Amino acid sequence: MNLSVYRIALKSIISKEIIRFTRIWVQTLVPPAITMSLYFVIFGNLIGSRIGEMGGYSYMEFIVPGLIMMSVITNSYSNVASSFFSCKFQRNIEELLVAPVPNYIIIAGFVGGGVARGLLVGLIVSLVSLFFVPLQLHNVLVIALTVFLTSVLFALGGLINAIYADTFDDISIIPTFVLTPLTYLGGVFYSLTLLGDFWQALSKVNPIVYMVNAFRYGFLGISDVSLLTSYSMISAFIVGLYLWALYLIKTGYGLRS
Amino acid sequence: MYALEISGLQKTYSGGVEALKGFDLKVEKGDFFALLGPNGAGKSTSIGIITSLVNKTEGSVHIFGHDIDQELELAKAQVGLVPQEFNFNQFETVLQIVVNQAGYYGVPRSVALQRAEKYLGQLDLWEKSNSRARELSGGMKRRLMIARALMHEPQLLILDEPTAGVDIELRRSMWQFLTQLNQQGITIILTTHYLEEAEMLCRNIGIIDKGELIEHTSMKQLLSKLNIETFIFDLPAGSHIDSLAGFTCRMVDDHTLEVDVAKSQGLNAVFQELDKQGITVLSMRNKANRLEELFVELVSEGRNRES
Numbered sequence: 001m002n003l004s005v006y007r008i009a010l011k012s013i014i015s016k017e018i019i020r021f022t023r024i025w026v027q028t029l030v031p032p033a034i035t036m037s038l039y040f041v042i043f044g045n046l047i048g049s050r051i052g053e054m055g056g057y058s059y060m061e062f063i064v065p066g067l068i069m070m071s072v073i074t075n076s077y078s079n080v081a082s083s084f085f086s087c088k089f090q091r092n093i094e095e096l097l098v099a100p101v102p103n104y105i106i107i108a109g110f111v112g113g114g115v116a117r118g119l120l121v122g123l124i125v126s127l128v129s130l131f132f133v134p135l136q137l138h139n140v141l142v143i144a145l146t147v148f149l150t151s152v153l154f155a156l157g158g159l160i161n162a163i164y165a166d167t168f169d170d171i172s173i174i175p176t177f178v179l180t181p182l183t184y185l186g187g188v189f190y191s192l193t194l195l196g197d198f199w200q201a202l203s204k205v206n207p208i209v210y211m212v213n214a215f216r217y218g219f220l221g222i223s224d225v226s227l228l229t230s231y232s233m234i235s236a237f238i239v240g241l242y243l244w245a246l247y248l249i250k251t252g253y254g255l256r257s
Numbered sequence: 258m259y260a261l262e263i264s265g266l267q268k269t270y271s272g273g274v275e276a277l278k279g280f281d282l283k284v285e286k287g288d289f290f291a292l293l294g295p296n297g298a299g300k301s302t303s304i305g306i307i308t309s310l311v312n313k314t315e316g317s318v319h320i321f322g323h324d325i326d327q328e329l330e331l332a333k334a335q336v337g338l339v340p341q342e343f344n345f346n347q348f349e350t351v352l353q354i355v356v357n358q359a360g361y362y363g364v365p366r367s368v369a370l371q372r373a374e375k376y377l378g379q380l381d382l383w384e385k386s387n388s389r390a391r392e393l394s395g396g397m398k399r400r401l402m403i404a405r406a407l408m409h410e411p412q413l414l415i416l417d418e419p420t421a422g423v424d425i426e427l428r429r430s431m432w433q434f435l436t437q438l439n440q441q442g443i444t445i446i447l448t449t450h451y452l453e454e455a456e457m458l459c460r461n462i463g464i465i466d467k468g469e470l471i472e473h474t475s476m477k478q479l480l481s482k483l484n485i486e487t488f489i490f491d492l493p494a495g496s497h498i499d500s501l502a503g504f505t506c507r508m509v510d511d512h513t514l515e516v517d518v519a520k521s522q523g524l525n526a527v528f529q530e531l532d533k534q535g536i537t538v539l540s541m542r543n544k545a546n547r548l549e550e551l552f553v554e555l556v557s558e559g560r561n562r563e564s
Contacts, residue, residue, distance in 0.1 A: 005363025012360025019353070091344035095405075098308045098338050099361035100330035257270060257311050 009101045010109050017113020021079055028079070028117060029124060032071045036125045039067050040132040043189065055191050055222045060133045065216040066188030069150065071125045073183060073208065074175065076118030076151035080110050080158035081171040088162065093255060103249045107159065107242065114155025115148065122147055136219055142227065143218030149234045150211040154179075156241035163248045163255070187212045192224040207237055258322045260286045260413050260444035261307065266316035268302050268468075276302040278468040279316070284461070286321075286412075289439045290446045291455035291476070294465035295556055300448045301341065303465070304417050308338045321412055334362060337411035339402045341418045347391035351382060354390060355405050362409035369408060376404040379434065396427045403431070413444045420451060432458055452548040456480070466556050480548065487544035488524070490514040493537055501530045515544060 021028045040060070048059035055062055087093040096106055129135060137143065157174075165171045186208030192200050203209050204225070214230035217223040223230070249255065261284040268277040277299045284290045294300050305311030307318055309329065318325045323332035345354045352373055359369035377383040380400040385393060393401060399419060406414060416435070420428045428451070435458060439445050449455055455462065455476075462479055464472040472479065494512045504527060506516040516527055531538060 002363075008363045008365060009361050012357050016349075016353070016357050023348075087346070090346055091342065092346045094310055094340065094344045095358055096361055097310055098333060098336070099358070099409075100333040100363075101361050102330070252312055256309070257305070 005100070006102065006105050009099070010105050010112070013096070013101075013106070013109025014112040014116065017079070017083060017110065018116050020083055021113070021117045028075070029121060032075060032121045033124050033128050036067055036071055037128055037131075039063075040129060044132055055193075055220070057220055057222070058133070061136065061220065062191070062216075063189055064129045064133060064135070065219045066186075066212045068122050068125050068129065069147070069208075069212050069215045070183050070188055072118040072122040072147055072151050073154045073179065073211070075121040076114040077154040077158040077161075077179060078171075078175060079117040080114035080155045081162045081165070081175070082158075083113060084110055084159055084162035085165050085168070085171050088165075088254065089168075097255060103246055106249060107156075107245050110159055111152055111155040114158055115151040118151030118155065119147065122151075138221035139218050141218075142214065146211060146214040146218055146230070146234075149231070149238065150215070153207075153211075153234060153238050153241065156238065156245055159245050160241060160248065163245070163253060166254075182206050182208050187216075187224060207233055210234060258286065259283050259319070260288065260321060261446065262317075262319040263303070263307075264317045266303065266306065266318065267314045268299075268306065268311065269314045276468050277306075277314075277316075280465070280468065280470055282463055282470060282473065284444060284446060286444055287439070287442055288444055288461055289435075289459045290444075291459035291462040292446055292448045292465065293452070293455060293462065293552060294448075298465045299468040300465055301417060302468075304338070304340075304415055304446075304448070307415065308336055309333060334409070335412045337406035337409065337414045339399075339406045339414070339416040339419050341421065343398050343402070345390050345398075345401065345405065348389060350387050350389055351377065351393070351401055352386040354401065355408050358405045359408035364409055372408055372410070373404075376407045380404050381430075396423050399423055400427075400431070403434070407438075411443070413446070414438065415446045417448050418450065419447070420449065420454060428454070452552055456548040464552065464555055472555055476548075484520050485517050486520075487515055487517050488527070488541055489544050490516065490527075490531070490541050491539040493539065496536055498531075498534060498536065501527070501534075504530065 043063060044060035048063070051059040053059070084093070087096075126135065161171055161174050185203065186206050187203065192203055192209065195203060210225055210230035210233040213223040213225050214227055214234070217227060261282065263280060263282040266277050266280040267275075269275045280299065280303065282303075292300055292303070302311055306313045307320065307325075309325065318332075320332040321335045323335065325332045349357075355373045355377065356366065356369045359372060360366065364372070373386065374383060377386055380403060382397060382400055382404060385397060390398065390401065403416070403419065420431055423431065432454065435445060435447075447455065447459060459476055461475050462472065463470055489509075490513070492512050492514055496512055496514070498506065498508060498514060500506065501516060503522065504516050504518065506514060508514055518524060518527060528538070
């Protein structure tokens with residue numbers, strides 16, 4: 001099979017995914033804008049004004065990158081988890097399994113859809129934040145690279161979750177019990193330097209710490225961890241999750257009997 | 258080269274159920290082939306393996322010479338599948354479903370749109386192209402699955418009970434459509450529980466039971482094996498016949514007579530005997546489809562041998 005066949009197949013999967021989440025925009029694009037507006041009002045304006053500075057910036061400026069990243073993480077993950085599981089549930093994943101589409105294209109297609117939603121929601125939340133605080137841009141390349149890699153990583157996570165899931169409950173367990181706590185404890189609302197040594201060391205096991213900090217560096221130029229460490233961690237997670245997803249699809253786990 | 262060549266195919270599911278026990282099958286290029294068998298015989302498992310939806314345990318499958326273990330993508334590109342269950346996204350439109358499917362096979366969008374118009378048009382679905390799949394009737398959904406399977410113009414079309422639950426008028430129009438496709442050179446493999454459908458459409462037949470192929474021959478040869486046929490004669494109300502010389506017969510009610518006729522006997526003799534007894538025949542028909550009788554006979558013979 002030649003490369004143009006794969007390119008068309010990839011484009012078809014990604015455009016199908018984009019059409020899906022834009023068709024249900026009230027469920028996919030509006031809620032993050034409302035939720036983040038509430039975070040900005042409550043944590044940024046009302047409570048933040050009493051907290052004072054953090055890392056040399058106002059509390060509002062400090063939490064904005066983390067909140068954008070939180071939206072990107074949640075949306076990249078849940079887009080792929082719900083879309084892929086829905087394909088399994090309605091059995092239309094068979095449309096792809098019978099076609100001459102290599103497994104890596106299937107993964108790239110669904111991940112591409114998750115990344116598209118993650119980035120679009122990230123952009124919407126960034127625009128909403130402009131109503132509350134002027135956005136600083138310290139290094140646009142770092143911002144772009146971090147947000148892209150993070151959405152790839154969590155889209156892969158959502159895919160793996162959907163492959164293992166047997167019921168709709170199974171795709172909400174990980175976001176509720178793993179993703180949300182890791183995000184809240186990932187330095188979105190505070191600097192790691194506020195923690196004691198033990199909790200700082202423990203926080204560094206949390207991959208979201210690296211993403212939030214790299215992203216914050218892109219906006220404000222401050223970070224609790226080095227950029228090199230952040231990118232190394234994110235890349236290692238992406239490679240690990242990709243190989244895991246590839247193995248599952250290749251062996252047909254939950255897809256082929 | 259065969260359109261499909263299966264050799265020693267085995268499938269044991271994780272629970273230990275042996276669905277296929279060393280199954281061999283060859284389907285000629287351009288054939289219209291019926292794969293029949295009772296429920297749970299292994300038909301859908303076989304189709305699942307051919308189309309990569311089920312992992313095989315042992316054996317080999319070649320599609321137009323492409324081994325599914327060595328050249329899976331080339332093998333897949335030759336096949337169009339119409340599955341038994343509806344398996345499209347109910348929230349997508351008819352056009353999105355068929356154009357996306359073409360895209361998965363590398364068909365450019367401009368070509369896919371032309372083909373969508375062609376196949377949806379031929380299957381009377383073009384007017385529904387912007388309707389969501391869930392809004393379609395059962396018959397329309399079946400036709401949508403056929404249109405979807407044709408979008409990449411496969412050489413081998415596999416239909417797993419395509420007319421299940423479809424009314425007779427629509428079934429006949431689907432038969433006509435499939436016959437035209439076969440005349441254009443597309444090899445078709447069909448599974449069905451309507452044996453009349455298989456008899457009418459297919460040139461060759463394989464009967465599978467308990468994971469083994471128990472018959473693999475031409476439809477003509479198979480039907481010639483049928484030694485006795487049962488005919489039903491509609492008689493005027495109040496007719497009565499005790500016996501018919503040379504034939505086994507029985508009155509079902511006061512106006513229906515069933516007569517078993519051996520291939521060597523012929524129907525003229527039945528009419529002569531009825532005439533002798535002054536019985537008027539109002540109409541006459543086969544009791545059951547010929548293939549249906551043979552099918553039941555072959556499957557029960559196989560099971561008797563086993564026990």
